[in-house]
Amino acid sequence: MIVQQELSDFINTNKNLIQQEIQHRLQQLDVPERLKDSMLYSIQAGGKRMRPILLMASHHAYDHDMEKALSAAAALEMIHTYSLIHDDLPAMDDDDLRRGQPTNHKRYDEATAILAGDALLTFSFEHVAGDPRLTDTQKVQLVRLLSEASGPKGMVAGQILDMEAETKAVTLAELETIHTLKTGELFRFAISSGAYLGGATHEQITHLDKFAHYLGVIFQVQDDILDISGDPGKIGKPVGSDEENEKNTYVKLLGLDGAIEKKKEYVIKAKEALHEAKAETSYLMSLTDYFSNRDY
Amino acid sequence: MIVQQELSDFINTNKNLIQQEIQHRLQQLDVPERLKDSMLYSIQAGGKRMRPILLMASHHAYDHDMEKALSAAAALEMIHTYSLIHDDLPAMDDDDLRRGQPTNHKRYDEATAILAGDALLTFSFEHVAGDPRLTDTQKVQLVRLLSEASGPKGMVAGQILDMEAETKAVTLAELETIHTLKTGELFRFAISSGAYLGGATHEQITHLDKFAHYLGVIFQVQDDILDISGDPGKIGKPVGSDEENEKNTYVKLLGLDGAIEKKKEYVIKAKEALHEAKAETSYLMSLTDYFSNRDY
Numbered sequence: 160m161i162v163q164q165e166l167s168d169f170i171n172t173n174k175n176l177i178q179q180e181i182q183h184r185l186q187q188l189d190v191p192e193r194l195k196d197s198m199l200y201s202i203q204a205g206g207k208r209m210r211p212i213l214l215m216a217s218h219h220a221y222d223h224d225m226e227k228a229l230s231a232a233a234a235l236e237m238i239h240t241y242s243l244i245h246d247d248l249p250a251m252d253d254d255d256l257r258r259g260q261p262t263n264h265k266r267y268d269e270a271t272a273i274l275a276g277d278a279l280l281t282f283s284f285e286h287v288a289g290d291p292r293l294t295d296t297q298k299v300q301l302v303r304l305l306s307e308a309s310g311p312k313g314m315v316a317g318q319i320l321d322m323e324a325e326t327k328a329v330t331l332a333e334l335e336t337i338h339t340l341k342t343g344e345l346f347r348f349a350i351s352s353g354a355y356l357g358g359a360t361h362e363q364i365t366h367l368d369k370f371a372h373y374l375g376v377i378f379q380v381q382d383d384i385l386d387i388s389g390d391p392g393k394i395g396k397p398v399g400s401d402e403e404n405e406k407n408t409y410v411k412l413l414g415l416d417g418a419i420e421k422k423k424e425y426v427i428k429a430k431e432a433l434h435e436a437k438a439e440t441s442y443l444m445s446l447t448d449y450f451s452n453r454d455y
Numbered sequence: 456m457i458v459q460q461e462l463s464d465f466i467n468t469n470k471n472l473i474q475q476e477i478q479h480r481l482q483q484l485d486v487p488e489r490l491k492d493s494m495l496y497s498i499q500a501g502g503k504r505m506r507p508i509l510l511m512a513s514h515h516a517y518d519h520d521m522e523k524a525l526s527a528a529a530a531l532e533m534i535h536t537y538s539l540i541h542d543d544l545p546a547m548d549d550d551d552l553r554r555g556q557p558t559n560h561k562r563y564d565e566a567t568a569i570l571a572g573d574a575l576l577t578f579s580f581e582h583v584a585g586d587p588r589l590t591d592t593q594k595v596q597l598v599r600l601l602s603e604a605s606g607p608k609g610m611v612a613g614q615i616l617d618m619e620a621e622t623k624a625v626t627l628a629e630l631e632t633i634h635t636l637k638t639g640e641l642f643r644f645a646i647s648s649g650a651y652l653g654g655a656t657h658e659q660i661t662h663l664d665k666f667a668h669y670l671g672v673i674f675q676v677q678d679d680i681l682d683i684s685g686d687p688g689k690i691g692k693p694v695g696s697d698e699e700n701e702k703n704t705y706v707k708l709l710g711l712d713g714a715i716e717k718k719k720e721y722v723i724k725a726k727e728a729l730h731e732a733k734a735e736t737s738y739l740m741s742l743t744d745y746f747s748n749r750d751y
Contacts (some may be wrong), residue, residue: 190607194615198607200534250565269546270618273569274611277541277576281606284580295591302584302598310577311486311494315570322566357559412487 166445173215173232174208176225180233184286190278195273197267198282201240203280204260209455211236213349213374217367220441221357230290231301231352234283238309238347239330244272246318258395280309289390293356301352304316308348317341329407337374337407343375350443351373366436370443373429379450380422383408385454387415426451457741465738469511469528470504472521476529486574491623493563493571496580497536500556503751505531507644509670514662516737517653527588527597527648530579534605535641537575540568542614554691576605589652597648603617604644613637625703631672633703639671646739647668655732664731666739673719673747676718679704681712681750689751722747 161169185199211232218228247254247262248269255265264272287293287301307313317340318330324337350371359367385394386401387410401408409418429447433439457465481495507528514524528596544565551561560568563612583589603609613636620633646667647660657749681690682697683706697704705714725743727732729735 161585176660188607190612191615191619193619194607194612239620241676245569246668248569250569264559270544271615273541273544274614275675277537278607278611280548280573280576280601283613284598285606288595288602299584299591299594302580306577306581306584310581311484311490311574316486319487319567323487323489329533344699346641360719404593 161442161445166442169216169219169442170212176229177215177236179209180229181236184233185282188282192402193267194274194278195272197263197271198279198415200235200266201244201263201275201279204240204258204455206236206239208236209350209378209450210239210345211444214353214408216446217350217353217358217438217443219353220394220438221354221363227292228274228353230287230293231305231356232289232349234301234305235345235349235352235428237279237283238314239315241276241283241319242309242314244276248272251318251322252434263328271379282331283286285371297356298354303353304348304352306453307411308344313344314341318342322326324407331409331412334407334409334412338379339372339375342379343372346375346378347371354436354438363436363438366432367438370432370436371428373425373432374447374450377422377425377447380409380418380425381453383410384415384418384422386410389454391439395455456509457738461704462738462741462745465512466508468523469508471523473504473507473511473528473532476525477532480529481578484578486667487709489563489567490570490574493559493567494575496562497507497540497575498533501542502535502554505674505746506641506645507594508747509642509739510649512742513646513734514650514653515649516732516734516739517659518652524649524652526583526589527601528645530583530597530601531641531645533575533579533691534601534610535692535725536611537572538605538614539577540572540575544568547614547618571726593652600644600648602641605634609636609640609746613640614668619742620703621701628706629709630703630708633676635668635671638675639668642671642674643667650732650734655734659732659734660729663734665727666725666732670743670746672676673718673721673725673743676705676714676721677747677749680707680711680714680718685750691751692706718747740749 171179181202185202186193186197189193214232214235215225215228218225243257246252247257248264254262263275266377284302289300290298316339321341346369350367354364377443383401386408387399390400391398393452409421426447430444433443468710477498481498484491491581510528511521511524516519529732539553541557542548543553544560550558552558559571580598584594607621613633616633617637643664646663650660652661679697685694687694709717722743724738729739
């Protein structure tokens with residue numbers, strides 16, 4: 160079992176590695192200043208980097224040579240960042256602030272924000288395909304997994320369904336489908352691509368796909384719980400904003416107790432899947448508890 | 456020398472092949488109806504498919520097995536289509552019509568248009584990376600070339616510079632840089648990836664890169680000439696609209712005669728480059744004249 164300090168060290172070390180990898184590549188891009196600035200602005204806005212950290216943890220469960228997983232982790236964070244930039248646009252969620260800072264289109268303008276998102280999305284594939292640390296077969300597999308997870312069958316489908324759901328009540332099954340696509344697919348990419356690069360077998364990756372699914376739900380349920388019971392200073396938004404915006408949440412559909420119950424149940428299922436994937440002694444186990452208990 | 460009829464046949468045959476390749480793959484996507492509809496809507500809007508046809512012609516100069524080049528051609532057209540969808544958005548060019556039909560965000564809505572563009576961009580990489588007709592090395596090379604041509608160093612850079620140029624006068628050199636990035640980079644991808652898949656040598660591709668550059672300029676100069684001297688029924692917009700919108704054009708900077716002169720000069724240079732690339736007997740030669748003399 161990994162102790163708290165070890166997990167913190169793992170998270171911080173990898174956060175720095177990922178930050179350097181992205182920063183380094185974007186800084187050296189010979190592109191128009193305004194485009195580079197707007198791409199870096201959103202990358203530096205300082206997310207928790209949970210997705211790439213999951214990727215590194217999944218890789219670490221099978222192989223301790225972390226360098227090999229860095230371009231996939233950086234690409235994943237670029238895709239996540241692009242999706243936030245486009246999500247915040249006036250035509251989408253119309254958000255002026257993210258993590259307390261002006262959103263990209265507020266800091267620059269809408270056209271620049273659209274293009275910065277397009278650029279990060281496109282560059283994520285360039286980054287993976289140009290990584291000298293990977294074989295051609297690995298690059299192709301990463302491009303396939305990443306485009307499937309983030310494209311029309313994955314994240315983009317989730318965003319369309321999420322928009323459609325805004326104007327109607329959804330069932331628990333529909334809510335789970337939306338989250339599985341919108342958030343879960345990138346979680347699944349994180350877990351499966353990290354393990355793939357680490358040499359996990361096909362069977363192990365099948366179990367990890369299940370783990371990723373459970374973890375995605377745990378993440379979302381905790382998000383919904385924090386929205387009504389969290390510390391506004393920590394979660395970065397007022398308590399109860401989901402209810403005010405009439406969002407479909409697990410708490411709305413199951414009640415607070417029901418949501419906590421569901422989370423506990425999924426933590427058990429997630430750990431069982433890790434056990435089947437022979438990755439039970441890894442950081443993934445600790446991260447499951449961390450995701451389930453996080454207060455921000 | 457290829458006669459007119461042969462060229463028409465080549466264009467029509469390949470247009471159909473490309474159409475089938477894209478249509479088939481998008482139709483069978485298991486994604487939300489609204490997303491698929493909006494992606495197909497813009498794909499079916501019926502462009503001239505010039506970029507993928509160039510790719511096929513470039514491939515044909517070195518290899519007559521056209522199947523191998525189809526996924527790259529389809530991906531290129533998807534990227535071109537995504538760029539038109541995003542370009543037409545209210546925050547960008549704010550166009551209500553394209554080729555006489557409502558633009559994507561007019562037919563659907565802005566959010567759907569943003570997501571349809573994102574989806575086509577992402578899916579273009581999925582399509583190439585999943586093509587069983589290609590080796591892993593070929594797939595990686597295509598993903599690299601395509602992401603470089605369309606990303607922050609390529610087309611997206613051109614779009615940012617084009618936006619910035621709207622509010623100021625530009626020099627001929629600046630105008631050429633904008634077009635080289637915004638339009639030329641996808642032309643270059645078409646020519647170099649087609650030749651690469653056809654087995655052209657590194658040296659041949661270097662010459663073809665020059666050819667693609669000249670061809671891109673020829674294309675743009677002719678666009679600017681048609682804007683003031685074309686048939687409105689054929690070009691699909693009123694004559695003189697560039698002048699009215701105070702666009703920076705070759706005609707504005709060089710005068711009509713100067714623009715015609717420049718085009719002639721570049722046709723000669725383009726043909727010289729083809730000669731160096733040992734592709735002079737190909738359809739590329741005829742397409743150069745076709746691009747230079749087109750009336751729509």
